[in-house]
Amino acid sequence: MRRDGVLPGLATVLDPDALLAALAPALPTADVRAASVRYVRYKPHTNCLVAYRLDVAGAESQTMDIHAKVHRLDAPEKLGKARQRAPVPGRLGVGRIVLEDRGLVVWAFPNDLRLRTVRRLTDRHARARLLRRLVPDRPELWAGTLETLRYKPERRYVARLETASGAQAVLKVHAAPRYDRAAAGAAAFRSCPPLRVPRLLGRGDAEGIVALEWLTGRLLAAALADGAVALATVTAVGAALGELHSQRCSSLPTIEPGMEAAGLLDLAADLAFLCPDLARAAQDLAGRLAARLREPSPARCPIHGDFYAEQVLLDDAGVAIFDLDRAALGDPAADLGTFIAHLEREALHGGLPADRVPALREALLEGYRTVTRRPPPPGVDFYTAVGLFRIAPEPFRGREPDWPERIAAVLARANVAALAAS
Structure with missing residues (x-):
């Protein structure tokens, strides 16, 4: 540094x-x-x-x-x-x-230059006033207390709202301009077997906040880490994603290929500065991926936009997909590839047996086929490479002790996926 x-x-x-x-x-x-x-x-x-x-x-x-x-x-x-x-x-x-x-x-905390609403949520009286406007038809929530679930300063705050009676909801505060896309995603989808999504309970555009139904279940990521996931479960996840892709959501923004490509090139420049030894490899790979991203997509449909095991809940009621903040109209292969990229990353870092990944990949695609009644979209390997490239900096962001080596391993795996897609 x-x-x-x-x-x-x-x-x-x-x-x-x-x-x-x-x-x-x-x-x-x-x-x-x-x-x-x-x-x-x-x-x-x-x-x-x-x-x-x-x-x-x-x-x-x-x-x-x-x-x-x-x-x-x-x-x-x-x-x-x-x-x-x-x-x-x-x-x-x-x-x-x-x-x-x-x-x-x-x-x-709770001071945040770009998430001003968080301060109001942490004050009991201000929170009650805000909730009366946000969810006027849910008075049982107005006196709820907060438990912080996720917080990325200046970007997003997520909390569980809970009352003494057991009523629950999720509150999400987003910084502009991310709020508009997040609010659109929260309202775009509906639960339809085999898919569950949280219902939008209310939104406050001036405050950059949405209230969502609280869904119960266990995170798929936790189940994968414990080795407690049968392939049939991942098949059900693929089916739920297929249903999400099949819904009509014309209000969602359309992904701009040029912006996606530019984002990869910017990320490559950052990686080159963090890891000078990887500069040439990162910039070469980003250039190849960006060139293909700029090509017209063969198909567009509603997609999650950041789909992986942390965004999936499992329980007896079925599979729930949540955190639809980045939902958009885009290439369906992007969600499938991103999910597989995270599996690959977990295998590289020891969180998942490497020999388990191919079977999980096939189970996901098999479930997807059962709902869409057609082969998975082309480009899954390509978007696996893109997904790996995008998450390559995560070891640095988490200040993992061996972050340079972990970044190098993810980039190498991304290059293998890119070659398989070419």
Whole structure:
């Protein structure tokens, strides 16, 4: 990271001990025992955001979330925006810290520059007022309490709303411009055997929030990790995806091939900076994949847009597919390939036996065929390569100790899939 000289606070924001030392003068009364990195989002020469979980001492040990973002020193307007926002104090005693000499801003949850609604959700009275407008026909939810499920600072916040009576819902807050697409996806599909999807309960466009039905079940990803998934279960997942692809959803946005291709090339540039030894391989592979992405798609239908085992629930009622935030009209092979790409990644990282992947792949495609009554769309291998390329940076984003080697392994597997597709 020393090569990125325009971000003087980068070394601080990526090092938990260095960050705590830098924050100590601004937190004289806080007893922070440790900090652990949860997530990194880095754009070389532009900015880097790191989400942390702090272990804070008190009457009883407790954790809290913060996120730190470093900017270029020649972009003072970024720090200016942060200073203009009045934060709410949290357990640290402050809600926002600006270290101007490092171009660094630190926000304590629930403060978030782009997800302003999160602050309202964490205040009991403000949340009740918001829920009355969001779900006016569901008064049983108005007094619900929140449990955070997922939080990507400046992008998305997901929580479970639960009441003493047992009523539940999911609340999702999105930053603009992602909200419009997420809201469209939430409203686009309907449950129809063999598919279940969460019903949209309400939306607040001004607040960037949707309320969705809470679905019960076990994540397919957890079942796969335990080795507890029969091939017939994955066949049922393929059938559910086939039903999703068969529905009519004209309100969804259409995927733009040019933007998809540009995204791969941008990602290749980022990977080249992170791993100079992989620069040529990453940029060559991205160039080949981008060239094919620009070609006209043979078929378009409603697709999930980010389909893998973390987006699937299993229970006696059947297969549920959720997190439809990136749903769009696109190539159906993209969902199938993305799902298989994640299986391949898990096998590379030891989360799944490698010899299990081919059988899981065939089970998925067999289930898909039973509903669509036609062969799987061409391009599954190609989109497996695209999917692997897109998730290649994840080891760095999760700050895994051996992230360079893991990135190299995923890129090599993506190249194998690309060659199989050519």
